Amino acid sequence: MDRRQFLKWGSFLTVTVATGGLTACGGGSDSEPQDTGNPENFSFVHGVASGDPKPDSVVLWTRVEGNNGKRPVVVRLQVSTQPDFPPPSLLVNQPLMARPEWDYTIRNKVTGLTAGTRYYYRFLLGNRPSTVGRTRTAAAAGTPLAQLRIAFVSCQDWNANHWAGMEELVQQDLDFIVHVGDYIYEAVPGGSRAGNVEERHTALQLPNGTVLPDGSVYATTLDDYRFLYRSYRSDPRLQALHAAFPMIAIWDDHEFSDNSWQDRQTYDSDDDLTPRTARRRAANQAWFEYLPADVSLDTDNPSFQNIQIYRSFTFGNLATLLMTDERLYRADHIIPEESTGRAVGSLFFVPAATLAAAEAQKIAAAGNTLTPVSMLGDTQRAWWQDRVGGAATTWKLWGNQVSLLRMQVDVTQAVANLIARALVLANSALSSLQSAIADALASDLRAAKAAGTYANLAYTALRNVLSQAGIDAATFDANIKPFIESRLPAIALLDRFILNADQWDGYNAERKNLVGFLKANNIRNVVGLSGDFHAFFAGQVMDDYDAATPAPVMVDLATAGLSSNSLLSGFRAIVDNDQAFAALRELVYSNVGGAVVNTFDTTLRTFNPWIRHADTNTEGYALVTLTPDKLSCTFHTLKLLDGGTAPAQPATASTKVLEVVAGTADVSVL
Template sequence: MNRRQFIQMGSFLSVTAATLGLSACGGGGGGGNSGASDGAFGQGVASADPKPDSIILWTRCAPLSGAPDSVTLALDVSTTADFANLVVSQPLTALAAWDYTVRNKVTNLKPSTTYYYRFRSGGATSPVGRTKTAPAAGTPVSQLKFAFITCQDWSVNHWAAFDELVNQDLDFIVHLGDYIYETVGAGFQSSGGETRHTTLRLPEGKPAAKGGFYASSVNDYRYLYRSYRSDSRLQALHARFPFVHIWDDHEFSDDCWQDRENYIPGEDSTTQGPRRRSANQAWYEYIPADIDMLDVKNPSFQNLKIYRSLAFGNLASLVMTDERLYRADHIIPESAVPGGASEIGSRYFVPTASLSQVEGLKMASATAGGLDPLSNVSILGNAQRQWWKDQMSASTATWKLWGNEVSLLRMGFDGTRAVAALLAQGLVAGVQSGLGIDLTAQMATLTGALYQDLAAANKSGAQPVVTYTNTIAALGAVPTYGGALAAAFPGQLQPDLDASLPPSLFLGKFVINADQWDGYNAERKDLMAHLKKNAIGNVVALTGDLHSIFAGNVCDDYDAASPTPVMVDLVTAGISSNSLFSYFKSVVDSSQAFAKAKPLIYTTNNDGSINNKFNTTLSSFNGGWMKFVETDAQGYAVVTLTPARLTCEFHKMKPTVAGVAPALPASSVIATVTVNAGSPAISVQQ
């Protein structure tokens, strides 16, 4: 075996063993390929998946002119920033077949060591990258500090978060997906972003049903990655810290499952294999990760396995799961929604009883067919689910971290109780203004009475028919004024109550988002049962996707009389994506069916400013496990981990001003969450 090992895999993926005492190759590529050209490094550099003895290094070396088959370049790695102490000086080749991207796995490195790296081609030299290997296996580690981020929409808000993060003292960054958004010019991207981000135009994009265009080919997806990676702030962050990446939905298609898209209700009945494979290839080219080679000869859309685990001494293990490529269809398909195919009732605002019933039927069908009962109601798929359990059982680290795309928290909503509270508020206000009687002291009693009446209402039609038996009794029992209130009810009070009633479909229990783990409850319970049965503690999920900030407990069974906390879920807001609050505000503003729920989402002050009521609404219906909620935010999270505790600071970004990102500091810490080792209990300081 040579002193300096080099194994080339299709030129794109290569492995180099570090060796002390090297001298730099002169000039550019040094590869001896006379048919290749020199190139430039317009997308910067990156490192990923730090292990005790290896790291993945990445760049794109675009040709200076034309479109040659290949470009020659060289990689230097050093223990010093001036590259005086080289451990790698290796010629490489960037191929047009991989859009001139290269990834090199450098092995034989020392644990817990900082390295510097650069790429050279002709007279061009890339920015210098800095990376750090993980501590050796089993080594005592006193502290780790890392950030976790997600959802960086080019067209919305700003990327000043990257300027802040690059100045942090971090060991690594976990990216939970939505690195790109596959749509450009869509309705949700119309609120405006930074003027420094030019308008994107997909080379082969297809028109989207709700406006704009979506990526449909490998050229489209490559264009998006090239564009996103052209931002100097993102480049600087990649050059500063190693990343650990996973994808979510927008790297392929919004709310996708396997190779299915969901732009139009019901269209996910059609496979999109070529498009999914294109998305896989572009992700593999532009996102460095220590994974097996993309199998371009495999005709399946499942031609790339990205779930994997890393370890950081004896302090932490990190499990990264893929929650899109293997997941089953949403439990209630859009085509099965009563009244016609719709995302409402399938992916969003789904009746809890219907969800549970259909999930049970699917599990029974799988069992009858000789399959694992979770086969058709799974996010992870059978193989990955078993792998996850094995990883959790085998880890001897103090903390078991889970890079998890979609939230594990129950986000339920009791429409009947919510409407009862709103009707009671309106009734008290109406009695005060119309009859001059103050019923503030009776608010709780009236809310309970209205809840009973709504629960007993006839909901067979589009609008509920309510008799108000309990409400009339509660009014009649008010001291001094009972008789007057009962007499006024039929002609004066009831018409206002009836006019305030929402459609019948609103009166029930729902989960607000069945695209996340709430929509795959049986598998969530199975995972929690594994942790609980095997006494596996200190498990914390690092979650993205939801465009909000949440902290809470994942319980063994949210539907039990007394759910038991098993682990913790920490959800960071998106770097720049529109918030969850803005989505629900648009729903109640634009949908007649949900218009009467507006007070549950927001109220408006006399000066036109908005009060966010959605935080309180979610907290009130999920108070047993939801410890912090901020639904209107962009931001990121920074975790400090020690053997004794995990501390997470949630940062919320300031908004753009006239298309310009705010000056630093561009964020504030709105909550600090602490989890002590040995218990899933959460404390929050605001």
């Protein structure tokens, strides 16, 4: 028997050695499966995939579909350096077993490969081949590399917009793809989705599922999660993307449950009081079955933490990539939803001072440890510090699900700015005083906030400024004061707010700890590759965003959803449908001549000077080129749906190029 073709069985992640020797994962029988010919009623309908490229190995994946009474099916794997698989070039020609207990998926780690080399692979059912996939191993650690080209993507919702960006990505020349989460969305919408998604993505119906008050249904069982992965993988565009490049993937929340933490779901304000261990384990297993990741799952472990997916990669002397898990170990949100009765005030639009005080209280109660306010958990945090501290490469990339950038709005100042602009539009003689008017009004509004009421607000500062323009007390009381008060929000909104406490803004103490570690150890060229927020962002990660003079330490690049609703659309829904926020509408968008104008980008840039680029009304993907001297990132904004049809190629409507020069902690918009 050819030693290269020998394989042990007994575990779902099998291992094949391409060049001599034998290995296995999990032990088992020394006999290999017998190739019994053409398996009945089975075919390849979900494509092939590769992932987790290392200098000497890669994980290969496929699934067979059919029915034979739930018996195992023999599938042969072939790996070659040639796309036509001539027999002399075969490095692997190995029968494998697709087992029903793993939903007939196969995950095989091929070892003994040559670093920095392209390989081709395919699977066979008898003499019927799958699609041919191509993959590439990583350059060996320390190998001088002139360039590395990758894409990073996030949020590919079947139920929103389109997947034309995948077709475009396939045409790129990439070393690998980084997926930072939301590969699937666990909830399928109820009712009609007309106008929201391409017609070729038909409505999905879960085998089981649980119905939410809005009529949508969320995955609950292993069958549900498997159904979602099978559905997503049925699209030939996603299949082509997997066949073209190896993928390094991590999950975010929707692979389990929206805004989740550990094994807790958050659909209702008190949902997370109840563990959902069985549901979390089902989500873990389905992800493990369908993503070609070099990780292990312990089904005998009854915990929901029966899988570890955080891991690291090295690409020559150029880049280290850390992929972190920011859901399975994170503590509850600093302000639980139960305390506010809804997500607003807990996860979204949270008063910054309230959030900071709650975090400090939790830290103090835990003996000044980060455990109750951690996103990574103590063990993973130590691992992150060890890996980034020991990285000997020029660049340290962090595959990070949720943005590290502070995103805040000082509503008091923002409202004052809006009213000042409106006053100037109504009276052009005030144009030279617009800035002074805004600052004076903000001062008056802060006095009202301190008093807890608008009653008896004297507008002392504003009256003084307007008196310079000849506006006397009687004119102010008769005209200016009613004009202002018709535009004031509820006094509770006169505060500085954190937009999203499900991101790193909600785990600020741990963010400061991690960034402080980089600063204390002079670790440079660290760049976050982030997702989740359905918008493009680029900016500086500061050592302490609340300091008088925060110092930049690293850069965060956040990609928009590849196929999602935009961040702007979500905030538009709030200011349009929640009367409490109606007075803030112009901070999000304005209506000019019947056209919607995005003002949200400007609002965010105004109150977050570390943000160098923001585009909150977009879908797309990011391409990154690394050299020893710089990191270049191109955000690709995709065209809109044309009725129910994805746009024709090229799918990109526009691009934005950003650059990080080695040795700096800043990003330039070119």
